[in-house]
Amino acid sequence: PTTGLDVTTQAHILELLRDLARARKMAMVYVSHDLGVIARVCDRVQVLYAGETVLEGPTRAVLRDPAHPYARGLLASIPRLGQRDLPRALDGRPPGPGEPREGCAFAPRCALATEDCRAATPPMIAGGADQMTRCLYPDRVDEITGDQAGTSPHGCAERSPCALDLAGVSIRYDRPGLLDRLRRAARPPATVDGIDLHLRQGETIGLVGESGSGKSTILKAIAGLLPPAAGQITLGDGTPLPAAVEARRPDQLRRIQMIFQNPDDSLNPRQSVAEILAQPLRLYFGLTDKALRARAVELLDTVRLGAPYLDRRPGQLSGGEKQRVAVARAFAAGPEIVLCDEITSALDVSVQAAVLDLLNDLKAAHKTAFVFVSHDLTVVRALSDRVAVLYQGRICEFGPASAVYGSPSHPYTSVLLNAVLTPDPDHAPRLTAEDVAELSPPARGCPFQRRCPVKCGDICDTDAPPAREAGDGHVIRCHIPLDELCARQTGEAPKS
Numbered sequence: 404p405t406t407g408l409d410v411t412t413q414a415h416i417l418e419l420l421r422d423l424a425r426a427r428k429m430a431m432v433y434v435s436h437d438l439g440v441i442a443r444v445c446d447r448v449q450v451l452y453a454g455e456t457v458l459e460g461p462t463r464a465v466l467r468d469p470a471h472p473y474a475r476g477l478l479a480s481i482p483r484l485g486q487r488d489l490p491r492a493l494d495g496r497p498p499g500p501g502e503p504r505e506g507c508a509f510a511p512r513c514a515l516a517t518e519d520c521r522a523a524t525p526p527m528i529a530g531g532a533d534q535m536t537r538c539l540y541p542d543r544v545d546e547i548t549g550d551q552a553g554t555s556p557h558g559c560a561e562r563s564p565c566a567l568d569l570a571g572v573s574i575r576y577d578r579p580g581l582l583d584r585l586r587r588a589a590r591p592p593a594t595v596d597g598i599d600l601h602l603r604q605g606e607t608i609g610l611v612g613e614s615g616s617g618k619s620t621i622l623k624a625i626a627g628l629l630p631p632a633a634g635q636i637t638l639g640d641g642t643p644l645p646a647a648v649e650a651r652r653p654d655q656l657r658r659i660q661m662i663f664q665n666p667d668d669s670l671n672p673r674q675s676v677a678e679i680l681a682q683p684l685r686l687y688f689g690l691t692d693k694a695l696r697a698r699a700v701e702l703l704d705t706v707r708l709g710a711p712y713l714d715r716r717p718g719q720l721s722g723g724e725k726q727r728v729a730v731a732r733a734f735a736a737g738p739e740i741v742l743c744d745e746i747t748s749a750l751d752v753s754v755q756a757a758v759l760d761l762l763n764d765l766k767a768a769h770k771t772a773f774v775f776v777s778h779d780l781t782v783v784r785a786l787s788d789r790v791a792v793l794y795q796g797r798i799c800e801f802g803p804a805s806a807v808y809g810s811p812s813h814p815y816t817s818v819l820l821n822a823v824l825t826p827d828p829d830h831a832p833r834l835t836a837e838d839v840a841e842l843s844p845p846a847r848g849c850p851f852q853r854r855c856p857v858k859c860g861d862i863c864d865t866d867a868p869p870a871r872e873a874g875d876g877h878v879i880r881c882h883i884p885l886d887e888l889c890a891r892q893t894g895e896a897p898k899s
């Protein structure tokens with residue numbers, strides 16, 4: 404139930420569920436891809452693979468020392484906050500429903516598999532620390548950890564040419580009626596305002612912020628689906644992009660592609676994968692017949708699906724496979740900029756790791772620039788060169804990922820980072836700001852003024868905070884000086 408929610412809302416809902424369950428002695432069955440959520444709410448865990456329970460046990464044992472190779476692989480697929488490396492995806496895929504299997508369903512992907520594993524489905528046996536495992540060799544699971552190191556994300560040179568520039572972009576949803584205009588009624592503040600972003604070729608900029616902070620709105624404006632009320636969006640060669648998609652030339656449309664959270668919403672269920680990929684190949688490159696098919700196969704190879712998938716329809720694909728088709732379709736256009744809106748939030752951690760790996764490879768091969776929107780701060784940390792933190796449609800912190808996730812941080816960034824869940828049953832998120840729904844940004848002062856846990860006075864309500872430069876392009880918009888912000892985060896006294 405918390406998939407797709409931002410970290411603070413998710414943490415508040417989980418605390419509520421825990422309190423309710425305790426107070427009412429209520430039993431809960433909680434289904435999730437997110438092992439951080441499982442760590443927070445569950446006493447015991449069952450891990451399923453290919454329709455069978457493969458591991459069962461107390462949460463602490465399953466997350467600390469799982470007695471099954473699949474669970475070990477899942478844990479290695481999770482990006483961690485303090486880690487710059489991309490997590491390692493499990494190789495291969497689970498057998499589909501009705502696909503023939505011999506013995507252990509996990510054997511084709513298991514580094515420990517032997518002939519005995521393939522002879523018959525293993526029974527559930529004791530795996531230590533009160534766990535029951537469907538594995539013949541629970542004592543050998545530790546051997547797998549050695550090769551779990553992930554790959555480093557491809558960085559982008561600081562002097563790389565510009566791919567896209569947003570200057571002072573402001574976006575509104577409200578449309579004043581005639582009477583409002585005649586009365587000159589005051590309009591509410593713009594939903595998104597003053598967005599300056601300079602995206603370099605081959606760079607990934609992560610966009611984070613709670614639900615309603617304006618992430619999708621900014622992506623839609625770049626894609627031409629929502630014309631800005633003010634400001635300018637310019638391509639790297641200096642050409643201003645027409646605000647509305649209808650006014651953009653085919654070449655401008657080709658250069659910017661968008662991938663959505665749910666591939667079901669963007670892939671036509673009646674078209675085969677071949678037809679889905681044929682559209683951009685025909686439209687932008689005039690390919691037909693053999694050349695078109697060859698390019699479609701090449702694209703499917705790039706996303707590690709291959710020719711056997713050409714004739715399948717979306718309904719015959721898993722969630723991860725559908726998202727790969729969506730990635731292949733975006734890349735069929737040969738884009739320079741790819742806008743990703745929550746593209747991994749519906750995927751399990753291993754498929755998510757595979758999709759992140761894929762984007763990283765495509766970025767290196769084609770110098771593609773990405774704007775990557777996600778609620779998951781660990782995923783953004785793993786993939787992004789620079790990160791923008793949005794609150795109520797205003798950028799409150801921007802800079803290299805290592806700086807934004809380090810110290811000093813904007814008070815709102817700290818609230819988000821404190822709320823991140825980890826797959827550690829002994830780690831509790833710290834909820835340092837109320838979860839208050841804000842309908843519109845305040846008319847004056849700091850956008851975060853109503854919820855800020857360290858608000859420094861009336862000035863926060865009246866004056867827009869200054870942009871404080873912390874070096875290396877790291878900017879924090881807050882009335883609190885940087886050394887004081889640093890001291891609050893490290894618990895030290897501020898330098899005089």
Ligand SMILES: Nc1ncnc2c1ncn2[C@@H]1O[C@H](COP(=O)(O)OP(=O)(O)OP(=O)(O)O)[C@@H](O)[C@H]1O
Binds near residue numbers: 576613617619620778
């Ligand atoms: N079509 C619309 N009409 C009016 N307001 C809208 C519309 N779409 C979005 N909004 C408002 O604009 C603000 C920003 O929405 P947006 O979808 O960009 O947020 P988001 O950061 O992508 O959130 P989420 O993480 O939930 O996807 C929200 O307050 C939302 O209610």
Ligand code: SF4
Binds near residue numbers: 537
């Ligand atoms: S039974 Fe064999 S193949 Fe299956 S998980 Fe255990 S070691 Fe791997």
Ligand code: SF4
Binds near residue numbers: 851853856881
């Ligand atoms: S300017 Fe004031 S309200 Fe805004 S983040 Fe800083 S201290 Fe908090």
Ligand SMILES: [Mg+2]
Binds near residue numbers: 618619620744
């Ligand atoms: Mg959104």
